[in-house]
Amino acid sequence: MQLKPISQQVVAIVGASSGIGREAALQFAQRGAKVVVAARSQPGLDSLVEEIQRAGGDAIAVVADVADMQQMQAIADKAVERYGRLDTWVHAAATGVLARFEQITPEEFQRVIDVNLMGQVYGAKAALPYLRREGRGALIHISSMEGRRSLPLQSPYCASKHALQGMLESLRVELQHEGIPISVTSVLPSVINTPYYNKVKTKLGVKPTGIPPYYDPRLVVDAILYVAEHPTRDFIVGDVGRVLDVAQRISPPLIDAVLTVVGIPGQHTTEPESEASPDNVFAPIAADQGLDRVDGDFGNLVIPSVSDWFAMRSPFAWGAVAGTVAVGALALLANGMFNNSQQP
Template sequence: MPLTVVITGASAGIGRATARRYGRRGADVVLVARGESGLEAVADEVAALGGRPLVQPADMADPAQAEAVAAAAEREFGPIDVWINCAFASVFAPFDRITPDEYRRITDVTYLGFVNGTRAALARMLPRDRGTIVQVGSALGERSIPLQSAYCGAKHAINGFTSSLRTELLHRGSRVRVTVAQMPAVNTPQFDWVRNRLDHHPMPVPPIYQPEVAARGVMYAADHPRRKQYYVGASTVATIWANRLFPALLDRYLARTGYDAQQTTAVPPTGEDNLFTPIDRDPGEDRGAHGAFDDSAHAHSWQEAALRHPATMAVGAGAAACAALAGVRRLRRTVKGAC
């Protein structure tokens, strides 16, 4: 029997790249997002790769819509095996330039969207005592940066919520698994359609990875969900460990470099953003999986490859530790030079 997989945020970026991978596996893939043009396009891709798609336009901020997605998935394909939460929204701006309504919307989608999806999945998985939930997290859920306070806060909340849920499942002796795949900076269309109040076009903080790298990490986490969380990309490992060892130093470094590192020299995009209304809602408006940074994005990650090949994990862990230490040394030199 093919797997039944639900992917939220499936119309672009990491969600779309993950849907393609499950299509190649021949899975039944339920594709969830607000933008119908992107959903129809990824459905065609999944079908061409050998999977069976089901398009479900929905806003995961609404718990009733999340429940309707789960019900439709099981009517069409049967029991849900894997539920992947990946939908999000954001605003690039200093905190005092983000309105209360914007902050609420980002939290509703990026945090409560994961809560709503998890609730809908668990309502079906718990009685069967099987199933896997993957939360697509971020290094920014452990180490916040400037200009993304609402997004960082939501990603931190996902970690706290998931840790609490995991202990409850352990208490019950449940065989339902929940894990988090922590992501690096990824080249997705969000930087073209995000609400932006910066002076220039927003960009991910280098090093940047292609969505396919992230998708491989998500699928591996779904296939091996016993670990609490997985780190995808050496920069994720380095960032998290540097923050654990030298958080004050990292604060000063990000205060000095974090604004410029998230902006190109180009003028910011004008027109619509997707905070409240999807950009890809009409035919011909599909944005694909990739963003505007193909020229600088990495298609491979040695750390992610080591994650998928346990025999090399020891070497990878050692290299990641060296990378983290080297990063801390660079931070020290940079901050010292700024003082």
């Protein structure tokens, strides 16, 4: 299976107003791709298109809610109407509710499923006919390591990401059976420093956080750019994610025991936040909140990742560095989970 060089691609990016999606749009455009960006935030999309065009790139925006199939279809249709084809679909939109399972209402749970799972389903359905028409292409779905190992306080998010993994596995095999050269990739980031934790709904009484350490969103974008040219089944981003994946396969009860101690306090900061604070679960957050940006608030907790570099260069490299990475990453994970005093 051979994918086009990025410079020759038409790329649709869903969830592009902030975080991973925004940086991905900027990087695709910088490399010469024609870009269609989509999200619910009109101001966020407008500023993104302006930034791309100011740098000499080619981009258009489509305002859309991923939980609506017709609006997802409109993104794909607009890409083909404007540029004549669609080569790559990148789906990064997500939301969440951080609370104990019993505190989350059925409506909130359903909404997270609608956005994080059904939005990805609708996106794939909208893009696939156009990719088939081209005879090749890439579906790139941003999942999460929480699709491999669930965390407490994030039951709807984890449920949606586990279900997404199942959907992609089914779709991938169906396309392979037909001999259709469409790459289906699941990108599984570890904890990433985006505005996600500024936007989700919290019932913790404080601003939520991922369990440190964090990774730079540009690492995820590097992975997206890589799989847009190199057909890849799964791509884990972050050393800790790779170690967690191995540990979960070896002993889920061990991870249960660790998370019983650190999983809940590790997702609390000391910064008070009301349940009534603005969130993006049912509607986008107002532009004046300043959240249409790439980076989140935890830059002081960001660390580098060694294994990503190897993963993009040799399929055997992870085995060669696993021991070193495992020791270092587990130490960092333990230190981060037990020491949140540095967080805002």
